[in-house]
Amino acid sequence: MTLNLTINGVRVEAEEGESLLDVARRNGFEIPSLCHHEAVAAYGACRLCLVEVTKGGRKKLTTSCNYEVLGGIEVVTESAAIRRHRAMVLELILAEAPESATVKALAAEYGVTRSRFAASGAGEDRDGCILCGLCARVCAEVVGANALTFRKRGDNRQMGTPFVEEPQTCIACGACAWVCPTSCVGFDEQNGERKVHRWKRSLPLAKTEKGHAFAPQFQLFHFRKLAKLEADFYKKAPGER
Ligand code: SF4
Numbered sequence: 001m002t003l004n005l006t007i008n009g010v011r012v013e014a015e016e017g018e019s020l021l022d023v024a025r026r027n028g029f030e031i032p033s034l035c036h037h038e039a040v041a042a043y044g045a046c047r048l049c050l051v052e053v054t055k056g057g058r059k060k061l062t063t064s065c066n067y068e069v070l071g072g073i074e075v076v077t078e079s080a081a082i083r084r085h086r087a088m089v090l091e092l093i094l095a096e097a098p099e100s101a102t103v104k105a106l107a108a109e110y111g112v113t114r115s116r117f118a119a120s121g122a123g124e125d126r127d128g129c130i131l132c133g134l135c136a137r138v139c140a141e142v143v144g145a146n147a148l149t150f151r152k153r154g155d156n157r158q159m160g161t162p163f164v165e166e167p168q169t170c171i172a173c174g175a176c177a178w179v180c181p182t183s184c185v186g187f188d189e190q191n192g193e194r195k196v197h198r199w200k201r202s203l204p205l206a207k208t209e210k211g212h213a214f215a216p217q218f219q220l221f222h223f224r225k226l227a228k229l230e231a232d233f234y235k236k237a238p239g240e241r
């Protein structure tokens with residue numbers, strides 16, 4: 001069903017079930033985000049995508065990545081109050097990831113060049129991780145490896161492997177490093193091995209007939225297994241799938 005709403009005074013259309021962030025961006029309105037990726041479910045961790053929504057005469061600030069659009073709402077994506085909120089959030093994020101070029105550039109857009117806060121994680125070194133959860137969502141929902149999870153609670157919360165050891169289901173595909181907004185995962189290939197530094201995972205690379213290393217053997221097994229599952233699925237009659 002097509003819904004009508006306004007964003008910054010402009011009438012736009014959306015489909016039921018779409019997120020406000022996707023609708024706004026599709027219509028050219030810029031909203032910052034660090035924990036959103038179109039390939040995975042929204043999680044609402046970074047709180048940078050805050051916008052103001054008026055519904056039935058009541059205004060509220062809400063994250064737009066996990067807000068399903070409704071017909072008749074009025075949305076404002078930029079205002080002094082929204083900028084103040086985003087600047088505060090960025091100050092907190094900058095404290096956690098002071099070396100991240102992405103975070104520094106985004107913070108500077110909101111006038112934040114230093115943070116008054118100390119990094120959290122009493123006794124635990126998060127080392128640039130802002131707990132956005134993107135790596136774990138991509139690993140589970142796109143790769144299907146489920147190698148990562150949140151550990152501990154509160155100030156000591158961490159992203160990592162379930163038992164703080166080399167994750168046995170990790171295929172070293174590098175998708176987590178690719179999506180990490182602070183580039184804190186670390187990933188390279190050396191001496192015939194691919195290494196995913198943050199998770200301490202190293203896997204030998206398979207080679208072509210000419211001896212060029214191209215992908216971890218384990219990753220190839222994983223993709224062959226997925227290809228077989230897919231082929232078996234399509235062999236079945238539609239009613240049996
Ligand atoms: S490199 Fe490992 S942890 Fe990262 S997405 Fe791939 S399988 Fe998951």
Ligand code: SF4
Pocket residue numbers: 128129130131132133134135136159176179180181182183184185
């Ligand atoms: S490692 Fe990167 S992607 Fe994963 S939760 Fe931390 S900041 Fe997000």
Ligand code: FES
Pocket residue numbers: 032033034035036043044045046047048049050063064065066
């Ligand atoms: S993009 Fe919405 S909370 Fe991070």
